[in-house]
Amino acid sequence: MKTAAIHSRIDPETKEKAETILHRLGMSPTEAIRMFYTQITLRNGLPFSVEIPNEETEQALEDSRSGRNLERFESADALIDSWK
Numbered sequence: 001m002k003t004a005a006i007h008s009r010i011d012p013e014t015k016e017k018a019e020t021i022l023h024r025l026g027m028s029p030t031e032a033i034r035m036f037y038t039q040i041t042l043r044n045g046l047p048f049s050v051e052i053p054n055e056e057t058e059q060a061l062e063d064s065r066s067g068r069n070l071e072r073f074e075s076a077d078a079l080i081d082s083w084k
Helices: 012-025 029-043 055-066 076-082
Strands: none
């Protein structure tokens, strides 16, 4: 019998967006949390990678947030072409 409860506070916009997605998947928030906890126990850790960003990534994130050193492209194709 399920008797343990979890109480958590979350940003209302994040909650609404997540619950919309869960609804489209045909599941409730309770089912999603149960699945998340089950995966934690099966994997003996989080079911996704969580890492502290290295210095280069931290700088890129800061630049992006502040609008510095950004390269803009006319289209997604132009962006992809720049990788060649």
